[in-house]
Amino acid sequence: MRIEFERAGRDCAVEVEIGVNEDPAALGCPDFARGYPVCRATVSPPARGYADFLGWVQLVDSHRQGAGFHLDYFEPLGPVPHPFAVYGFSPTLFDAPHSDFESWSFLAHSFLCGCGADVLDGRKEIDAVLGFSWGFRKSPDGMEILEPSPLSPGDWDRHHEFLRKAFPAWAFLPGFSSRPTVL
Helix, strand or coil: CEEEEEECCEEEEEEEEEEECCCHHHHCCCHHHCCCEEEEEEEECCCCCHHHEEEEEEEEEEHHHCCCEEECCCHHHCCCCCCCCEEEECCCEEECCCCCCCCEEEEEEEEEEECCCCCCCCCCEEEEEEEEEEEEEEECCEEEEEEEEECCHHHHHHCHHHHHHHCCCCEEEEEECCCCEEC
């Protein structure tokens, strides 16, 4: 799936690829991760500077964590003081969830976000640019991979209550700051 958007006066795009983990070792995963989905979302063109600073906020609904969505961050680094799973200049979202559970459901809402109108102004402000969902359902009968699907500004807004409670120092702007086009 390709989602086009405008940011800092430039035409940009996110390419979302959902595949099957056929080589766990190459992805840094244990062998039992074979057959699970792999998600990679890349931003183009390459960043020019501070105006292109972006981050991915990913929320996951999984029966492993209890009911409802929770923040998905890079677990080896521990809990984070911000809502970003990944951030930087033209950041790539990569996720390869896996478990040895016999049954597991996983639905991700992944949002590409900026830090407001001016990343250097010191405000802790998040503006969503676009979003997509993806995931899987694993049962003893097999694995069903959920293809990526675009999310709406309303989907982003529905996560604000959770995000405000989890990160009270941050402001979460309503809607999307661009008008993404899904191709």
